[in-house]
Amino acid sequence: xxxxxxxxxxxxxxxxxxxxxxxxxxxxxxxxxxxxxxxxxxxxxxxxxxxxxxxxxxxxxxxxxxxxxxxxxxxxxxxxxxxxxxxxxxxxxxxxxxxxxxxxxxxxxxxxxxxxxxxxxxxxxxxxxxxxxxxxxxxxxxxxxxxxxxxxxxxxxxxxxxxxxxxxxxxxxxxxxxxxxxxxx
Numbered sequence: 466x467x468x469x470x471x472x473x474x475x476x477x478x479x480x481x482x483x484x485x486x487x488x489x490x491x492x493x494x495x496x497x498x499x500x501x502x503x504x505x506x507x508x509x510x511x512x513x514x515x516x517x518x519x520x521x522x523x524x525x526x527x528x529x530x531x532x533x534x535x536x537x538x539x540x541x542x543x544x545x546x547x548x549x550x551x552x553x554x555x556x557x558x559x560x561x562x563x564x565x566x567x568x569x570x571x572x573x574x575x576x577x578x579x580x581x582x583x584x585x586x587x588x589x590x591x592x593x594x595x596x597x598x599x600x601x602x603x604x605x606x607x608x609x610x611x612x613x614x615x616x617x618x619x620x621x622x623x624x625x626x627x628x629x630x631x632x633x634x635x636x637x638x639x640x641x642x643x644x645x646x647x648x649x650x
Contacts, residue, residue: 472528476535490543491613497537498605504530505598509591
């Protein structure tokens, strides 16, 4: 769990801001959504690794899953804000999204456990992982039907001065905070 937290901290603080600034919010969302099934499909193959590579394989799978998941969460929040028809309903939209996410996190562990037990009886313990991968594929397919306004975009800037190297008018470096703004194109 602590390794998972350290990986997540590094991704959220170091990888996400410059990547989102460089690629753009919508493109990061597309990449993360399309690649997310990979995180589920590779886990069952860890058993085929030699014993000396077992823990590195677990950490690689954990890093891939965290990379995709940790980058998806702030992007979804940014896209929810962009999709909001008015600031007055943003709280309701965020509350509904948080409730839907909590409902899925409540239902999925018992379902995964049930699928794991069925898979164990059949000699295929990867069944729960494959089922999760197919659910992620189903979510990824829906990406192509999302309607998006052409002139909406969000800008994410890096928080760390060593990553952004922002300089003020007097030549002094300053910290650049993550700012989400609408840009007229």
